[in-house]
Amino acid sequence: MRRRIVQTVADLWWALLTRLGLSHERWEALPRTTRRAAKAVGWVVLAIVLVVLFGGWKISALAIAAVVLLLTVPRYDRITVRGRRVGKLIVPVAAIGIVVAYPYYVNSMPQVPIFGPFPMLSTVVAMMIFSMMALGLNFVVGYAGLLDLGYVAFYAMGAYMAGWFASDQFSNQNLNLGGVGITPGSTGFHFSIWLVLIMAGIATAIVGVIIGLPTLRLRGDYLAIVTLGFGEILPQVARNGNALFGFNLTNGPEGITPIDGPGFGSWLHRHLGLPASYLTVGNYDAVFLWTSLVLLLLTVFCSMRLRDSRIGRAWIAIREDEVAAAAMGVPLMRTKTWAYATGAFFGGVAGAYYASYKSGAFPDDFFFQISVFILCMVILGGMGNIWGVIFGACFLAYLDREGLSNVGSWMNGHLGTNINVPLYEFGIYGVIIVVVMLFRPEGLIPSSRRAAELHEGVHDEPLYDLVHDQPLTDAAT
Amino acid sequence: MKGDDLLQTVGLRKEFGGLVAVDNVDFVVPEGSIVSLIGPNGAGKTTFFNMLTGVYKPTYGRVIFAGEDLTGKPPHAFTQRGIGRTFQNIRLFQNMTALENVLVGMHVRLKGNLFEAILRTRRVRQEETHARERGKELLEFSGLRRKNDVIGRNLSYGDQRRLEVARALATEPKLLLLDEPTAGMNPQETLEFTNFVGTLRNERGLTVLLIEHDMRVVMGISDRVTVLDYGERIAEGTPQEIQRNDRVIEAYLGSAAVSSS
Numbered sequence: 001m002r003r004r005i006v007q008t009v010a011d012l013w014w015a016l017l018t019r020l021g022l023s024h025e026r027w028e029a030l031p032r033t034t035r036r037a038a039k040a041v042g043w044v045v046l047a048i049v050l051v052v053l054f055g056g057w058k059i060s061a062l063a064i065a066a067v068v069l070l071l072t073v074p075r076y077d078r079i080t081v082r083g084r085r086v087g088k089l090i091v092p093v094a095a096i097g098i099v100v101a102y103p104y105y106v107n108s109m110p111q112v113p114i115f116g117p118f119p120m121l122s123t124v125v126a127m128m129i130f131s132m133m134a135l136g137l138n139f140v141v142g143y144a145g146l147l148d149l150g151y152v153a154f155y156a157m158g159a160y161m162a163g164w165f166a167s168d169q170f171s172n173q174n175l176n177l178g179g180v181g182i183t184p185g186s187t188g189f190h191f192s193i194w195l196v197l198i199m200a201g202i203a204t205a206i207v208g209v210i211i212g213l214p215t216l217r218l219r220g221d222y223l224a225i226v227t228l229g230f231g232e233i234l235p236q237v238a239r240n241g242n243a244l245f246g247f248n249l250t251n252g253p254e255g256i257t258p259i260d261g262p263g264f265g266s267w268l269h270r271h272l273g274l275p276a277s278y279l280t281v282g283n284y285d286a287v288f289l290w291t292s293l294v295l296l297l298l299t300v301f302c303s304m305r306l307r308d309s310r311i312g313r314a315w316i317a318i319r320e321d322e323v324a325a326a327a328m329g330v331p332l333m334r335t336k337t338w339a340y341a342t343g344a345f346f347g348g349v350a351g352a353y354y355a356s357y358k359s360g361a362f363p364d365d366f367f368f369q370i371s372v373f374i375l376c377m378v379i380l381g382g383m384g385n386i387w388g389v390i391f392g393a394c395f396l397a398y399l400d401r402e403g404l405s406n407v408g409s410w411m412n413g414h415l416g417t418n419i420n421v422p423l424y425e426f427g428i429y430g431v432i433i434v435v436v437m438l439f440r441p442e443g444l445i446p447s448s449r450r451a452a453e454l455h456e457g458v459h460d461e462p463l464y465d466l467v468h469d470q471p472l473t474d475a476a477t
Numbered sequence: 478m479k480g481d482d483l484l485q486t487v488g489l490r491k492e493f494g495g496l497v498a499v500d501n502v503d504f505v506v507p508e509g510s511i512v513s514l515i516g517p518n519g520a521g522k523t524t525f526f527n528m529l530t531g532v533y534k535p536t537y538g539r540v541i542f543a544g545e546d547l548t549g550k551p552p553h554a555f556t557q558r559g560i561g562r563t564f565q566n567i568r569l570f571q572n573m574t575a576l577e578n579v580l581v582g583m584h585v586r587l588k589g590n591l592f593e594a595i596l597r598t599r600r601v602r603q604e605e606t607h608a609r610e611r612g613k614e615l616l617e618f619s620g621l622r623r624k625n626d627v628i629g630r631n632l633s634y635g636d637q638r639r640l641e642v643a644r645a646l647a648t649e650p651k652l653l654l655l656d657e658p659t660a661g662m663n664p665q666e667t668l669e670f671t672n673f674v675g676t677l678r679n680e681r682g683l684t685v686l687l688i689e690h691d692m693r694v695v696m697g698i699s700d701r702v703t704v705l706d707y708g709e710r711i712a713e714g715t716p717q718e719i720q721r722n723d724r725v726i727e728a729y730l731g732s733a734a735v736s737s738s
Contacts (some may be wrong), residue, residue, distance in 0.1 A: 032515055098719050302595050309594030309601070310580075317581040324568040327530055329556030329585035329648050333722050 002439045037073045044068055049282035056111030064110075067098070093359075099293055103286035107182035116406035117163065123401040127394040128292035129354045130147055130474050132456055133379040133385065134393035135299045136346030139271075141375065142384035142447075143312060145319030145337035146216070147224040150231025152371040153211070154204045154344045158351025159361035161200035163256030165191045169248075172188075180263030193262035197295075197349050205341040212340040216333060219322075228368070232336050235366035249364070257360030262291060288357055293351060299346050303386050306342065316384075325331025369426060373400070380436055382443025389444055400425065483508040483684050484529065484560075489538035491524050491708075498524040500708040511678055511685045513695045515531070516705035517728055520687045523565055526656055526703065529686075530562050531555040536608055541731075550600075557585045561650030563641040565657045565688070569629040574642050576625040579612040582647030604730065605721065606710070612647065617644035635666050654675065655687040659694055667691060676691065688722055704728065 012038045014024050027035070044065045051061055071091055079087025102124060109118040140148045158438025163169055166179060168188040170186065175334065176182065179190030191199070215226040237244075243251030263277035268325060275281045278288060306312045314335045317325040326332050395403075405443070408421030421428075436443065485505040486706050491499040499521040506512045514522050529540060531552040534721040539548045542558055555664040561582075570578050587608060613625055619639045624632065632640060639660060645653060655674070659667045677683045689695045695702060696716040704712040704719060706728040713720055719725055 052484055305595045305597060306591065309591075310605075311580050311587045311591050311594055312586065313573075313577060314584055315582075316573060316577075320570040320572060322531065323569050324564065324570065324583065326552040327532065327556065327564075327568075327645060328582045329553045330581065331551065331553040333551075342591065 028224050033075065034075075036075075037069075040069055040072045051110050054082075054113035057116075058108060058110040060105065061110040064230070071095075077267040086150040096293070096297070097406075100290060103283060103289060105285065114410050115403055117397050119402055121289055123398060124353075125285065125288045125292050125357060126401055127397040128289070128296045129357070130374065130377065130397040131393040132292075132299045132389045133347050133349040133374050134381070134389045134436065135296075136343045136350065137305050137374050138303065138350065138378050138384065138386070139306070139315075139339050139343040139346075141378050143307065143315040143319065144336055145315075146336060146339065147220065148227045148340075148343070149224050149349060149368075149371050149375065150211075150227035150229070150234075151343070151374050152366050152368065153231045154208060154347030155235035155354075155370065155374075156234050156361075156363075157204045157207050157352040158200040158348035158353075159355035159365070160238060160250060160256070161203050161348065162193070162196050162259050162352040163250070163361040165189045165196045165199060166193060166260040167256050167258065167381055169251065169256050169403050178265060179260050180265055181261050181279045190260060192265070193260060193353075196356070197352050200351040200352035204351070205345040206339045207348075208344025209337055212337045213333075214297065216336040216340060228371075231368055231371050235363055238361075239363040239464050241412075250361075253363060255360055255362030257362070259355050259359050261368075262266065262288075262356055297351065300390070301387055302346075303344075307386075311335065311338060373429070376433055379433060379441060380426045382446035383387045385443065385445050385447035388445030388447070389445050397427075404428065404444065416449070459470040481508055482506065483543060484686070485541040486529070487539045487541065489525070489528060489540065490536050491521075491533060492536045493526060498706075498708050499535075501529065501711050502705070503709075504703060504710065504713075506684060506686050507701075508651075508684055509678065509682065510515060510700040511674065511687070512697050513699040513702045514686065514688045514705065515690070515692075515695055520705040521708040522705055523656060524561065524708075526688060527655055529555075529654060530560055530723075541543075553585060556648050556650075559649070559651035560654065561645035561648040561652070562654040563638075563645050563656055563658060565660065567641055568638050569632075569637055569644070570642055571630040572625045574627060574628055575611050575616055575621055575632065575643075576609065577605055578629055578640055578644050579647045580608055581607050582644040583612065584648075586647075586649055614641075615643050615646055619646065633701075634661060636669075638662065646677075650683065652684045652686060655685065655689075657688050657690060659689065659691050667694060668693075674698055 003099065005289055006197075017023070019025070040205050048065060049062055071094055076087040076090040077085065079085070079090070103121055106118055106121065111117050133151070136154070137148065137151045140146050140151075141149030166189065168186050170189055171187045172186040175191055176190045176191030177195060180192070182190050206249045211227075211230050215223060215230070215272055216285065218226060237252045239253055242248050261277055261279040264272075264274040265280070266276050269276035275287055278284065278291075314325065314330045317328070317330055318335060322332065374393075377393040377396050379392070381390065384390025404422045404425055408419060411417050411419060411421065441447075481637050486502060486504045487656075488518075489499055489502045490497065491505070502525065503586040514525065516522050524533065528535045531547065531550055531554060534549055539546055541547070542555070542560060544576075545558065547555055547558060570581060573581070584613050587604055589604055593601045609651055609732075616622070616625060619642055621632075621636060623638055624636060629637065629640065636659075642653075642655070642658065645655075657671050658674075662670060666726060672684055674687070678685055687694075688701075702712075702714065702716050702719045703710060706724075711724045711728060712722045714722070
């Protein structure tokens with residue numbers, strides 16, 4: 001069906017262009033660069049027309065158009081300096097620069113049709129944090145091919161680590177290790193958030209290993225169900241953890257709040273001009289945005305390095321064919337556990353950072369639906385592809401924060417309806433996922449491998465089990 | 478040519494529920510030899526292979542490799558000790574390139590861990606460069622020149638079989654197990670492959686154990702042949718002895734063939 005729709009649209013389009021004197025053959029005869037440029041200009045012009053007609057025009061739209069054309073049309077990847085292909089770095093560096101400068105121009109952006117204004121800074125922070133979590137989950141689901149429905153447990157673990165080591169929670173203790181912005185006279189652990197992030201990552205990775213060791217022996221659906229269970233257990237412990245054997249571990253349903261903000265302390269503030277405490281600076285959200293970007297870039301860096309390493313190859317081999325991977329000497333349990341621990345690490349760091357940003361860890365933030373939400377990001381964007389996963393995460397996090405309510409108010413204003421769109425949030429995600437699965441099962445920006453797999457059809461065979469001795473399909477001989 | 482026994486099984490037995498797939502098989506592979514395992518379909522050859530590589534745990538019996546009892550160890554331990562294998566129905570990593578397939582095969586011989594991979598230490602960089610070099614050599618050796626970057630699924634059938642062997646060789650085995658390697662090959666390819674197996678033994682000093690249906694291959698290169706039928710070992714000997722063995726002929730061709738021959 002998908003192909004027929006695409007074909008029909010393409011036929012109509014070329015029929016129109018042929019009328020205007022540009023047949024398909026003449027188009028194909030043009031040089032590639034010209035075609036690239038023409039396509040990019042076409043899309044940009046279309047976007048501007050839409051903004052003028054349905055959005056809110058501002059002169060900055062032209063600046064955006066210029067930047068988009070400048071980044072997409074020239075073939076930067078061909079630029080070399082002394083044989084090194086530095087050109088490949090131009091677009092990523094420019095993209096990072098654009099994000100870094102976002103706080104300075106966000107208010108002069110035009111309005112996008114239907115979706116309304118560009119996302120606020122706090123939304124962008126959430127988008128990046130969710131990108132980190134999605135990339136963490138991508139280690140497990142995208143690389144190693146293990147379906148994990150309990151990823152929220154790691155997010156919760158990270159958040160509570162921040163709660164324990166950067167708040168007044170354990171008030172009979174008193175230890176301050178570089179904590180900033182603390183009310184004088186308060187007790188409890190107050191570690192520097194940077195330290196807490198690392199601690200949270202490590203602690204969560206350890207939890208990942210503990211959860212992983214008994215569960216990763218299971219395959220497919222069974223693994224999914226057990227992870228689902230763990231994803232429910234940890235938040236329940238958090239919810240009821242105000243009297244664990246008479247000990248208040250998690251402060252129960254109220255959660256732990258306030259949690260200290262990040263900061264570099266007065267010494268670094270004086271010498272390097274870094275903010276002493278994020279909570280006291282004027283452009284609060286901007287500083288958080290930049291920090292999130294650094295964390296996200298670190299995650300991307302680790303994702304890329306690991307993907308191209310011995311262990312990354314082993315993960316992909318396990319996803320492709322577990323039996324063959326084992327027979328080629330990949331230790332299944334250990335390799336899967338590493339994937340799980342790595343994923344958990346980034347989930348924990350993101351969770352701790354988010355808790356610090358929100359200044360609280362609340363059990364109601366860790367429902368099962370967050371696991372599904374993060375999984376949707378990975379699936380929507382394209383399992384296994386870093387850029388796809390980031391795109392999926394940003395898009396869904398944006399919809400969650402602003403997008404849906406913006407779309408809702410546009411609908412209610414223009415179509416005369418009266419629908420509270422955000423109320424149907426998960427229904428809408430469901431529809432998005434179904435549509436993506438029907439028309440583009442490999443995700444919006446797929447990894448080349450994954451695309452091939454899904455178009456051929458995934459065959460899941462019953463497999464040996466080292467403990468239980470189940471026969472292979474081809475081993476009945 | 479004959480040395481000590483590289484691989485030995487003692488009373489190996491495998492049950493699937495009530496089905497006895499392999500029953501009480503004693504078996505040796507002398508170092509430096511080419512041994513064939515033959516038998517009619519369903520005789521238990523592949524199950525036997527799977528026990529030799531740790532994919533299955535035997536119900537009873539032991540697998541002893543180079544003097545070490547490996548019974549009950551996980552598959553990667555078998556690979557690590559030096560048993561490499563191919564699969565009857567090709568099991569490449571279909572969406573990885575030929576070179577990546579071979580690099581996965583080198584997994585147990587490489588050391589780089591997660592942290593070194595993130596930091597990309599000098600040792601890991603050297604190891605990776607070296608592994609890639611060796612991988613390319615192996616592909617060339619196995620007849621896959623200029624196929625380094627071809628995705629597994631896009632290789633021709635014969636090339637996929639070659640890649641399976643290359644991947645097994647990448648594990649640096651002492652003993653190579655080939656499960657019906659010439660299945661689906663034409664006579665020319667079969668001949669080339671037979672010579673290739675001879676090269677592996679003569680030039681690389683590998684010991685080879687193969688399951689094979691093509692009797693020209695079996696009789697042409699094997700030093701010893703073992704015959705399985707209904708999970709039991711019914712004969713063992715040189716190719717000439719096996720060809721004359723009545724029980725073997727009966728198992729393969731039915732009793733009519735015995736009386737006519």
